[in-house]
Amino acid sequence: MFLLGDEAVAQGAIDAGISGCYAYPGTPSTEIMEYVQASKTAQEGGIIREWSANEKTAMEAALGMSYGGKRAMVCMKHVGLNVAADPFINATITGVNGGLLVVVADDPSMHSSQNEQDSRYYGKFAQIPVLEPSSQQEAYNMVRVGFELSEKYGVPVLVRLVTRISHSRAAVVPEKPDRRKELKLPQNLKQFVLLPSIAKGRYRKLLSSQHVFEEDAAESAFNQLILSENATKGVVACGLAYNYMMENFPEGDFPFHMLKLSHYPVPEQLIRAIYERSEELVVLEEGYPFLEDVLVGLPAKDKPVHGRLDGTLPRDGELNPYLVGKALGLPLEEPRGIPAVTVPRPPTFCPGCGHVDVYKALNVAMEEYGPGRVFSDIGCYTLGALPPYNAINSCVDMGASVTMAVGAADAGLVPSVAVIGDSTFTHSGMTGLLDAVNKKSPVTVIISDNDATAMTGGQIPAGLGKIEQICLGLGVEKEHVRTIIPLRKNYGENVEVMKEEIKYKGVSVIVARRECVRILADRKKKAKAGSEK
Amino acid sequence: MKTDIVLAGVGGQGILSIAAAIGLAAVKENLYIKQSEIHGMSQKGGEVYSHLRLSDKPVYSDMIPLGQGDLILSVEPLESLRYLPFLKKEGWLVTNSKGYLNIPDYPEIETLVKEIEKIPNHLLVDADRIAREAGSLKAANMVMLGAAAPFIQVSEENLEDAIRTLFARKGEEVVEKNVKAFRAGMKEAGEVS
Structure with missing residues (x-):
């Protein structure tokens, strides 16, 4: 098989008899789940493989499946582990029942990330075994070994990938598949109750395992x-x-x-x-x-x-x-230089993208207040920071647009505006909006809703068709939840809606909804291919 | 025997199809292969590249070492220059001469050609024109694969078979257009070099 490192992990997990794969998309980890979702074996075996709302919910669901005695894998990019850090660290105390493998893909050089943190520190922090493949074949093999270690010692095991393993293809020789496990409760039904009295004992068990983890590493075939x-x-x-x-x-x-x-x-x-x-x-x-x-x-x-x-x-x-x-002191020749004429070609919005219409209208609606008031988030729409739009002033972590706007409004920056995508909103924006509602913060949250997790390739988002209901449920006033269609023909009308809501001295939400142009094009292509058949 | 290839272009120009075709052909010849790709944000109209390494011995690094690449195969002239540090002294630069102008500060095409001509082993191909003549502008990537075929150590027959396999899903018409584009590219390379 000729597989990406990500795909090798996925195939390894399917062959290791997982019953569930849990993940939130993020470069360079996305293709792990995509491969499991596309796998016929996974479909026939009934392997659970839907995207989760965020990495924390993914980690917790995987732990729940492990509670049920079955093998579970949870996948994310490096910054996703920050989101999932709470259940991750505590899962090392509860321990596992079925094997639990945590796969994290780091992005050194920040090809598509906000930082280049090294997940091996998380492994050390959590005091569990960590496996770091040097090739696609090792990635495949390590999944199996990871599950075995997890079940042998009753702890989660971390697999650390990096971009050049995740996104590089090589030949992989698969092994004979394991059978999937049956539902089986933990022997001790209080194992997962982290009351201090129980947690102390569980933690001592983890500490007492440290020397065997190290002995295993000393004898490991991977070292x-x-x-x-x-x-x-x-x-x-x-x-x-x-x-x-x-x-x-x-x-x-x-x-x-x-x-x-x-x-x-x-x-x-x-x-x-x-x-x-x-x-x-x-x-x-x-x-x-x-x-x-x-x-x-x-x-x-x-x-x-x-x-x-x-x-x-x-x-x-x-x-x-x-x-x-x-x-290593080798006498290597200096490589050629890059000619000065080679200007960079940064990524751009796709032609016809709805985010562009949002920013064009927002820039005009914000003119009277001056620059420096728009907080944004992680997604394609972060490109709004670049010329010619120069429309946003922050991109920090999933959901931070909403809460930073709240904090800036607290500091006296009124009005403050947040621009967030639909998938990022359901990932970590909803709780921040609840904060805003509770304190009646003078902020406007623009949810640029393209019906997809578009930047990572258009995965199905958690909030599909439910965004307005979520906002109303969180307590945003009905007359201040507005929906617009970001199209050029609606430009004037959209500017007016934005002006009105930005002027309002409480929480307002504008849902700017139009399907991602790429997904629309793919859908049309598929429909055409279908009708030809 | 080894061929280390940097594939270059702009997101959407089909360089991963070129990689897949060479990969399939190389598998048929029982070569070791590693192919690194770029996914994520930079795909959106930005610079995209792939490193493809073929060898009769096991390949270690997923990335081509600086100064050791045998071939830069680019579907766009500005992009062809970006990866020069990977090209070895006697390596070949094979590129489409037609620019993809989606940035405001795109250099004068003459300036780019001058830089390309500084590389002793270079081949400039008007892939857009040849692809159009062969029936589909979309197949410019296959014209470039054809033009670079003499510098890739897998047989032209296996490359053509790979193209057929790769596009089979899209129907006979698409297959033929791509094969035609590939052959036209090969012919062009034969005439120029």
């Missing part, structure tokens, strides 16, 4: 220590960085001791073995200097440790074979 006869330098290559190192020595003839590290917690035994044999160490890792930090902090450190912290490698951004080769 590999190669000590050479005459080498003086040692290289520790974590996850994907192993490939970048090997790319520089395709015949395997590297002149140093090497530790390939893909299974955490950091096995002290292996680290000590390479440290003792080496005069200096180079640490190669995608993301933050997670391991380097540990090594630099060794109390008895008497040998140089090189990596991202001492400038041997860049402190931020992705690694690549060239950077790694340079860090």
